[in-house]
Amino acid sequence: MKSAYELAMERLAKSEPTTAPLTAEKKARLAEIQRVYQGKLAEREIFLQQQLNAALADQKFDEVDKIRKQAAGEKARLEEEREEEKERVRRTK
Numbered sequence: 742m743k744s745a746y747e748l749a750m751e752r753l754a755k756s757e758p759t760t761a762p763l764t765a766e767k768k769a770r771l772a773e774i775q776r777v778y779q780g781k782l783a784e785r786e787i788f789l790q791q792q793l794n795a796a797l798a799d800q801k802f803d804e805v806d807k808i809r810k811q812a813a814g815e816k817a818r819l820e821e822e823r824e825e826e827k828e829r830v831r832r833t834k
Contacts, residue, residue: 763831770830778823785815 743751763771789812796804 767830767833771827774823774826774830778819778826782816782819785819786812789815 789808793805793808793812796802796808
């Protein structure tokens with residue numbers, strides 16, 4: 742008799758389409774996407790860190806909170822965009 746876990750894993754395997762192995766071209770494209778988004782993340786992090794330092798120096802603590810929230814939001818957005826882009830590459834034939 743199979744456990745609930747084993748049954749769930751079988752259903753999952755049946756429901757997910759099998760993906761083809763990645764070609765060298767796709768691997769290169771995925772690496773390029775990773776590099777581009779690492780650059781974008783670093784750029785935003787540096788810019789927002791400068792704003793954060795200026796706000797801290799001026800003791801504008803409400804602005805500090807806004808900048809921190811903005812940094813977290815932008816990081817999450819860029820990471821999501823990166824994963825969507827990578828997924829598009831993986832799905833193409």
